[in-house]
Amino acid sequence: MSTEKGEAKSGVDLDNILEDEVGQFGKYQIVTLALAAFPIIFSAFASGEYIFTTARISSRCRINECDGADPEFAPNWVLNAIPPGESTAFDNCQRYGNLTSPPIVSEGTCPASLFDQSRKEDCEQYVYENQLSVVYDFNLACDEWRRSQIGSIRTIGTLVVLPITGYISDRWGRRVALTINAFNTGWIGLVRSFVNSYEWFLTLEVLESAVGAGAYSSCYILVTELVGPKYRVVAGATISTLFAVGQVILGLIAWGVPSWRPLTQVLYAPQLLVVCYFWILSESVRWLMSKGRYDESERILKKVAQVNKKELSEKSLEALRATAEAEKNMPKPDEPWLAILVFRSRTILSRCVVSPVWWITNTLVYYGMNINAVNLVGNSYLNYVAVAAIEIPGYWTAILLLDRIGRKPVLICGYWLCAACQFTFAFLPTENSGARLALYLFGKYCIAMVMTSVYVYTAELYPTKYRHNLFAFSSMVGRLGSITAPLTPSLASEVWESLPSVLFGSFALLSGALIFTTPETLGTKLPDTFEDAEQIGKKKTNS
Incomplete structure (x- = not known):
């Protein structure tokens, strides 16, 4: 029996099936990515609309x-x-x-x-x-903290949505998680457009993010699980690009429909249509296999092969079934709690302390620059559009450089260039509006480059079995940055105008320095065990 299991296990690899038989990134994957573009763009609407609906009014x-x-x-x-x-x-x-x-x-x-x-x-x-934002309806004229805390409290809801969406996704599938999140975002956003009290508005903001902000991550997983290994990084960068495109569209729509109630309705009503994706999109083959649903997996793989004009071999399907059956019957050894394993390893513990700081910096600077863009000199809508659009070359610069010069040089340069822009912007005279805008845009370009790189780098530092949990820990702690970001305009208006930029620059400077404490992962094999992860940087491993 053990021999049969070993043969089955060594004879199957879904990545190899995608690469050698059904196609890594053919027409089927492109259509799926095109369909996923709409929920991703809608996620950008939901994450940034409060910048306009709660904007200051003189x-x-x-x-x-x-x-x-x-x-x-x-x-x-x-x-x-x-x-x-x-x-x-x-x-x-x-x-x-x-x-x-x-x-x-x-x-x-x-x-x-x-x-x-x-x-x-x-x-x-x-x-x-004017009467364009909730500041007028809820009489928040000089109550800057109540106004700005709407964005912060909304972001707290995203701490809840991560485990909820993860549970739904792993229990009922990526497609179910996507449709539930998108539908919840749509109907709650529409209801919020009719409320007449600050308390109800705030409650619905939190509820919307707590049960609907997982659409982006659901799309990300669904798409990346369907493409082959050669195109996974490109697919991820494309998804990030679509999110940036969504922010650009958001700025243009807000410019055309400036009043907050009709703006909210225009942004959220189309999101109700994503519920149709439950019948349009195919479920993740990897997830179906993990649940033992081989008949559905086989139908989808055959459909992928047919659309991509490829052929799926019976040998591969038999190997998949045999592997799944073998793993189902394999005894699971008792293991210590993950936290105990982390504390036993000084190397992994150090990474668990350092990597959340990178994520806090990323979300603080990224969302903080989006929010403060509308306070720059000039047309606030066009400023927001420019600051969102500059992310796109940042994402693709990271993709071009990561596999050429390494993860650490890209991250250190990205963080420190961003810090230099922030400090210079803070102390540059306001009369130099053109230079200030150029610095602001280059700083956003740098943090966008860092965002893509940190996703890749963090995942490569942790062992396969615990990679998702440890990666999610860093990401969740990083939400502290996005919770703080909406408060930075209040710091600028009530404490010191340049304080947000100095804060962003300080965190970027610190994060760049902390990159020196972790090893380079370019050209290394993804670690499978704690021991493998500890050896990164100590010895060369073949990819």
Whole structure:
């Protein structure tokens, strides 16, 4: 029996079947990727729409002595009643105090003599420049922290969606996880567009991300499990590119439909159609095999071969069935808890401490730069589009360089160039708007290059059996960066304008230095055991 198992195990490899028989990246895989493009783009909509729907709106105090029923935002008398702002023509949140005995003035005028300009008071009511975001509907004019915490609390929901989506994906399949997440995102987003209270808006933001933000990861797994090993990195970069394209489209739609309620409806209504993917997309063959569903696996592989104009051999199918049966009957040895294994290995423990810092930096800088893009000088929508579009060459630069000069040089240069851009941007005079925009875009290009590289590098540092768990640990801790990112505009407005850039640069500088503590993985075989992982960098292994 043991001999039969060994022969079966050595005689089958799904990657080899894709490479030698049904095609690694043929017409079937291209069609699947094209279908996956829509949920990926919709995921970009959902992850970034709050930047526009919760955007700041300039405001001023309502001056009851002078404002009529339909007040003008910036009347010619405004500086008589409201002090000048530090970076704006007039203060957004304060006014001059009232006199105890105001003089009698003619109707329709608002002279400075009505106010005590030696004393300032906080606004009781506000006049807004426009009504485009939730700031107007929920009266968040000078409540910057309540406004910015919407993005942070939304991101907390993504901590919940990772294990939920992982469980659904492993239990019922990648296709089920995708359709459930996309449908939940669509209907919850639509409901949110009709709410009239801050509390309900916030609740639905969190609920949407907690039960719907897993569509991107479901698409990523579904696509990469279907393509052959030679094209997996390219497929991953293409998926990242589609996400960036989604952000570009988001910026253009927000420019065309600036009011938050119709904008939300335009972005979320089409996402309900993704439920049709349950009947359109094929399930992951790897997942079906892991569940012993060989008949369905065989039908899909034959379909892949037919569409790609290839031929699937009966020998391969028999070997797959034999391997699955052998592994099902193979006894599973008792093993210590993963945390114990990690603490027993100083090398792996060190990587588990260092790699989450990279991920925190990535999400903090990446999402922080997206959010702060709308506060740059110029058209906020076009700034957002430019900052999103610059990611695309960053992703493909990483793909071109990773297998040529190595993982560590790409990561160190990417982090440190990003840090240099951030520090320079922080201290460059605001009058140099062109140079500041160029630095900002190059910094985003660098962090996009790093994002793709860290995905590859982190996975290569951990052993096969525990790679998903240890990779997910780094990714989950990294969410601290995306939770913090929405608060950075508040830090800029209430503490120091350059603080976000200095924060981004400091984390990028630290992460680049931490890359020196881990080994180069270019040309090494993926480690299967803890011992293999510990030996990376200590001895050469053939790929």
